[in-house]
C-alpha cells in the first residue's frame with residue numbers, strides 16, 4: 189500500500205495591529221522619508237500589513253496558528269510526533285534553541301516529539317512541507333505540525349523605503365498525517381547560493397554584537413527577475429513529476445511577495461487569475477508565513493475543498509525556491 193502524507197488541518201494568526209499604507213506613509217513622512225499608498229499598491233499590490241506587539245515572538249504567533257490547525261485536524265498536541273517551524277525571525281538568535289522547541293513547550297507537548305527549525309527564508313514553509321512529506325512517506329513520523337511564523341517587522345530598516353513597506357508579521361500552520369489516500373503528489377526544493385547577497389541580513393555575530401547590519405537588505409530588481417524565472421520552472425517540475433498539467437490545478441497559492449510576480453506566474457502557467465489565492469494586499473510579505481496564511485484563508489472561506497489539486501510555491505533568500513503539489 190502506498191503511503192501518502194495528507195494535510196488534515198490548517199490554521200493561521202495575524203497580530204491585531206493592522207497598518208495601512210497611509211498610516212505607514214505618515215510615519216515615514218515624520219522622518220522625512222517619502223512614500224505613498226499609490227506607489228506601494230502599484231509596485232507591489234500591498235495595501236496593509238500586520239505588526240506584532242513588542243511582547244509577541246514568532247513562537248507566540250506560531251502557537252495561535254497551530255492551535256487552530258490542530259483543532260481542524262481533530263488532533264491533540266500530544267498526537268504530534270514532529271514539529272517543524274520555518275522562520276527567519278526565530279525567538280532566539282541563531283535559532284538556539286529552535287523556535288520549534290519553544291512552540292512545543294508553549295503547546296504543552298510533553299511527549300518528546302522531535303522539533304526543529306528550517307531556514308530557507310521565504311521558501312521556508314514549502315521546504316518544511318517537503319521535509320515533512322519525506323519523513324511521513326518514509327514511515328518515520330505520522331503526524332507532523334508544520335508552521336511558518338515571522339515577526340519581520342523586527343528586521344526591517346524603517347529608514348529604507350524600498351524594503352520596509354513590503355513586509356509584515358503573521359503565522360500559518362498545517363497538520364500533515366500519514367494516509368493511504370493522496371495527499372502530497374510531488375515536491376521540489378532548489379537553491380543557488382551564488383545569489384546569496386541579493387536578499388539577506390548582512391550581519392554576523394562577533395564578540396556578542398552584530399558586525400554589519402541586523403536589517404534586511406534586498407536588491408529588489410534582481411530578486412524580481414530571478415523569482416519570475418524560477419517560479420515557472422519549479423511549477424512545471426512538480427506538475428511533470430505528478431504526471432499532471434496546469435489545467436488540472438484548482439488553486440495556485442504562491443508566496444505572497446508581490447502581485448506582479450504572482451500574476452506573471454499564473455500567466456506563464458496559463459491559469460486564470462481567479463484560481464490564484466491572493467492575500468498579499470492585506471498581509472504584505474510575511475516570508476515563511478505567507479503560503480500557510482493564504483492556504484488557511486482559502487480553506488476557511490470555502491474556496492479550497494477536499495479533493496482539490498493545490499499548488500504551493502515560493503522563492504526567498506539563499507536564493508531558495510520550491511513547490512508542492514497536493515490533493516486536499
Ligand SMILES: CC(C)(COP(=O)(O)OP(=O)(O)OC[C@H]1O[C@@H](n2cnc3c(N)ncnc32)[C@H](O)[C@@H]1OP(=O)(O)O)[C@@H](O)C(=O)NCCC(=O)NCCS
Nearest residue numbers: 223224227231310349350353408409411412445446503504
Ligand atoms: C522592490 C520593488 C517593489 C521595487 O519596484 P521597482 O519597480 O523595481 O522600483 P525601483 O526599485 O526601480 O524604484 C523606482 C523608484 O521608486 C523609488 N522608491 C523605492 N521605494 C519607494 C517607496 N516605498 N515609495 C516611493 N518611492 C519609492 C526608488 O527610489 C526609485 O526612484 P528613482 O527612479 O528616482 O531612483 C520591486 O523591485 C520588487 O517587487 N522586487 C521583488 C521584491 C520581492 O518580491 N521580494 C521578496 C522576495 S521573497
